[in-house]
Amino acid sequence: MSFYETIKEIPKKMKAVVAYAPGDYKLEEINVPNIGDEEILLKVSGCGVCAGDVKAYHGAPSLWGGNGQPSWIKPPFIPGHEFYGKVVAIGANAKNKYKLSLGDWAVSEQIVPCGKCGFCLEGNYWMCEIHNIFGFQGKVADGAFAEYIKLPKTARNYKLPEGFPLKVAPYVEPLGCAIHAIERAEIQFYDVVVIAGLGALGLGMVQAARLKNPKMLIAIDIKEKRLNLAKEYGAHIIINPKEEDAVLKVKELTNGYGCDVYVQASGHPNGTIQGLQMIRKLGRYIEFSVYNDQVTVDWSIIGDRKELDIRGAHLSPRSYESAIRFLSDGSIKANDIITHELPLEKYKEAFHLVEKGEESIKVVLIP
Ligand SMILES: [Zn+2]
Ligand SMILES: [Zn+2]
Known part of the structure; x- marks a missing residue:
């Protein structure tokens, strides 16, 4: 039995991009994830497309395995790690841990550390030996090319302050x-x-x-x-x-x-x-x-x-607070970096735009 608060109108089903194999991605209706008392459910408002997402789509051996490299990806999974959204359900323990409440805007670091390996225990969580990252491992770290995303209990979540320019929120991660x-x-x-x-x-x-x-x-x-x-x-x-x-x-x-x-x-x-x-x-x-x-x-x-x-340099340890602060106070700008916003359904077009990189810099999917 878990204890959590939720807004009333969370549906049972949601749209999500599900990745099965290189090149085999489908837009599907799947169950909205359930959360436990240390977890959070976000309603996704936007998620940037990373070069890594496109590499995964094309089957990079460094992600899927092959050429002597182990497989790191765990299909089927929902891609997307550059997201922000609104807290629509929150476990009682997550509330205290993250100082988040229903209705808050939030982001999460891309890594979901295991919390148990040598690197996690010594505080170097971004080097976590297991190294689950949102949008690459199904079930344990499903991403945000979806209407909702579950933030598992070891996720590193941050509240976006009052007045934060939400259009650039997908840029917090990069x-x-x-x-x-x-x-x-x-x-x-x-x-x-x-x-x-x-x-x-x-x-x-x-x-x-x-x-x-x-x-x-x-x-x-x-x-x-x-x-x-x-x-x-x-x-x-x-x-x-x-x-x-x-x-x-x-x-x-x-x-x-x-x-x-x-x-x-x-x-x-x-x-x-x-x-x-x-x-x-x-x-x-x-x-x-x-x-x-x-x-x-x-x-x-x-x-x-x-x-x-x-x-x-890898990932973003101890950097999210600064990223949020600089985007809030305008000392770093991203309006011209986010060049495209596309509906989730057009994820393949978004991948293509990122790959070409001619007129696009950062492409954001809106579910
Ligand atoms: Zn990224
Ligand atoms: Zn770890």
């Missing part, structure tokens, strides 16, 4: 990841910082890096529209490697030394190669990208020639 990458860079006032790759993440990184007020902030991408947005968001210099030699330009701007910090968010092998070339000795290289293929670089640059600090 911005959290962007902020974490920038925190990893430990930017100093005298640093020259390069952000490579200006997708939804990179444009968040530009804005987060700007808040650290470095000496020079340089943004690199091959798309003019994104470069112009980066400029608007505070980049001092924008570089299009299709039009000029990015390595040469950064060296010129730094008396031949190179940048202090290089953040690789382009997902393209060229971004890695160029980064190792344009970073100065003793620089900090932040790797955020997820690549489709293996990358080959001159590994001796890292030790023998430059003694670099190579730091990975």
